[in-house]
Amino acid sequence: MRRVVVTGIGMVSPLGCGAEISWERILKGESGARKVEKFETDDLQTKIACQIPFGDGTDGTFNPNDWMEPKEQRKVDEFIVFAIAAADQALADANWKPESTEDQNRTGVLIGSGIGGFQGIADTAILLNEKGPRRVSPFFIPGRLINLASGYVSIRHGLKGPNHSVVTACSTGAHAIGDAARLVAYGDADVMVAGGTESPICRLGIAGFNACRALSTGYNDEPEKASRPYDKDRDGFVMGEGSGIVVLEEYEHAVARGAKIYAEVVGYGLSGDAYHITSPSPDGDGGYRCMEAALKRAGLTMADVDYVNAHGTSTPLGDEIELGAVARLAGDAAKNLTMSSTKSSVGHLLGAAGAVEAIFSVLAIRDGIAPPTLNLDNPSVETEIDLVPHKAKKMEINVALSNSFGFGGTNASLVFKKVEA
Amino acid sequence: MSNVAEQVKKIVVEHLGVEADKVTESASFIDDLGADSLDTVELVMAFEEAFGVEIPDDAAETIQTVGDAVSFIESKAN
Numbered sequence: 376m377r378r379v380v381v382t383g384i385g386m387v388s389p390l391g392c393g394a395e396i397s398w399e400r401i402l403k404g405e406s407g408a409r410k411v412e413k414f415e416t417d418d419l420q421t422k423i424a425c426q427i428p429f430g431d432g433t434d435g436t437f438n439p440n441d442w443m444e445p446k447e448q449r450k451v452d453e454f455i456v457f458a459i460a461a462a463d464q465a466l467a468d469a470n471w472k473p474e475s476t477e478d479q480n481r482t483g484v485l486i487g488s489g490i491g492g493f494q495g496i497a498d499t500a501i502l503l504n505e506k507g508p509r510r511v512s513p514f515f516i517p518g519r520l521i522n523l524a525s526g527y528v529s530i531r532h533g534l535k536g537p538n539h540s541v542v543t544a545c546s547t548g549a550h551a552i553g554d555a556a557r558l559v560a561y562g563d564a565d566v567m568v569a570g571g572t573e574s575p576i577c578r579l580g581i582a583g584f585n586a587c588r589a590l591s592t593g594y595n596d597e598p599e600k601a602s603r604p605y606d607k608d609r610d611g612f613v614m615g616e617g618s619g620i621v622v623l624e625e626y627e628h629a630v631a632r633g634a635k636i637y638a639e640v641v642g643y644g645l646s647g648d649a650y651h652i653t654s655p656s657p658d659g660d661g662g663y664r665c666m667e668a669a670l671k672r673a674g675l676t677m678a679d680v681d682y683v684n685a686h687g688t689s690t691p692l693g694d695e696i697e698l699g700a701v702a703r704l705a706g707d708a709a710k711n712l713t714m715s716s717t718k719s720s721v722g723h724l725l726g727a728a729g730a731v732e733a734i735f736s737v738l739a740i741r742d743g744i745a746p747p748t749l750n751l752d753n754p755s756v757e758t759e760i761d762l763v764p765h766k767a768k769k770m771e772i773n774v775a776l777s778n779s780f781g782f783g784g785t786n787a788s789l790v791f792k793k794v795e796a
Numbered sequence: 797m798s799n800v801a802e803q804v805k806k807i808v809v810e811h812l813g814v815e816a817d818k819v820t821e822s823a824s825f826i827d828d829l830g831a832d833s834l835d836t837v838e839l840v841m842a843f844e845e846a847f848g849v850e851i852p853d854d855a856a857e858t859i860q861t862v863g864d865a866v867s868f869i870e871s872k873a874n
Contacts, residue, residue, distance in 0.1 A: 444813060445813065446810075446811065446812065446813030447813075509841070509844070510841065510845070512838055512841065513834040513837040513838050513841075514834060514838065517834070
């Protein structure tokens with residue numbers, strides 16, 4: 376099969392607009408969590424989230440008008456605006472502007488979302504109830520459908536190759552990148568714009584995840600302390616929003632045009648828990664088999680992995696189950712392994728999580744540094760694995776593995792490897 | 797310009813994001829103002845909301861220009 380490399384990255388995260396600024400702030404130990412002010416939270420158990428810093432576009436703030444005309448923004452939910460911004464950044468970073476018919480036909484898009492237009496569906500349901508069906512906008516459907524992120528990006532850049540999407544809850548971003556890499560490896564496309572996007576921070580979103588008992592509720596007065604993977608005082612995840620998009624490219628295609636190469640996608644594994652709709656199986660079997668499959672595809676073992684970007688959401692159950700699975704798979708190599716959760720900084724971006732974390736993994740390889748797990752004051756279990764508490768750690772990283780696990784028992788692991796120049 | 801015409805013009809500028817001086821009486825929503833078929837559906841909805849009139853689908857199809865919209869709304873109001 377053909378080799379696939381990452382040649383462009385783009386991001387809108389709670390730490391800023393741009394992959395580099397988000398990464399810099401992660402390495403400094405900043406948190407994107409703060410009190411929700413855009414809607415009433417008095418009656419919600421959770422009053423905090425990791426929110427996009429909207430602003431005029433300076434100092435890393437996100438100005439939607441820089442990426443989409445205001446009249447177009449009215450037609451879509453924010454997950455589409457975030458994806459358009461991240462995809463523009465990734466294509467510019469890759470310096471890939473397909474203009475010939477051949478180049479356009481060989482470039483595709485595969486962007487997923489866990490939920491899609493949550494806010495717009497909620498608002499329109501109320502409108503329907505109050506004013507009747509004739510007031511439902513013709514843009515209601517095309518502005519909420521999950522695959523319309525891929526649709527908008529393809530229209531904007533003339534990308535006429537495979538146009539696809541993924542919906543696998545919190546594994547979406549990783550599945551999107553893995554599936555897109557396969558399309559390139561199999562020769563269906565030479566270049567794929569791939570990733571995830573999510574805009575779940577609305578009353579319905581928080582009420583729904585609160586009902587699942589998934590969100591942190593005990594840190595409303597100290598938002599930056601709420602996301603604390605592996606810490607004994609963790610009490611749920613902190614909802615995030617945003618988008619991560621990568622440009623994936625066939626290796627020879629990238630080399631021929633002199634593209635900058637971040638890393639190679641060497642492994643991708645998938646599995647199902649077949650256990651419960653929201654809880655991971657207690658033995659961590661799903662995550663274990665998923666990582667095993669990705670490593671097998673890469674022709675590597677856990678002993679070859681330097682850094683794991685964990686799913687690590689800061690939920691009481693999930694963190695230890697994943698840690699156990701990683702430790703079992705690593706065996707004696709666990710003592711040499713480094714694993715951290717960047718969700719401690721940016722929160723849980725749901726369908727975008729796997730994509731932003733894939734980007735953090737390739738940046739960890741590029742810069743030789745493992746990002747920190749914030750708020751890890753007292754680990755709830757003992758482990759030989761270095762969980763990188765509080766401060767980033769300089770280290771040689773040749774191979775990084777990124778895990779994503781989602782509701783429904785859907786698991787994805789990606790393995791990235793440094794490409795020697 | 798009549799009150800209705802001014803209000804129609806304002807709605808068109810707002811929804812289609814076009815310059816006000818382009819919104820002349822003879823301007824076609826699709827050919828001159830860059831609207832697509834979904835934009836025109838939304839415009840008709842905005843007119844219904846703003847003027848409190850009902851514009852049935854067969855009538856909506858005949859509203860192609862700014863002037864068509866003004867005439868239709870004025871005829872309903874009278």
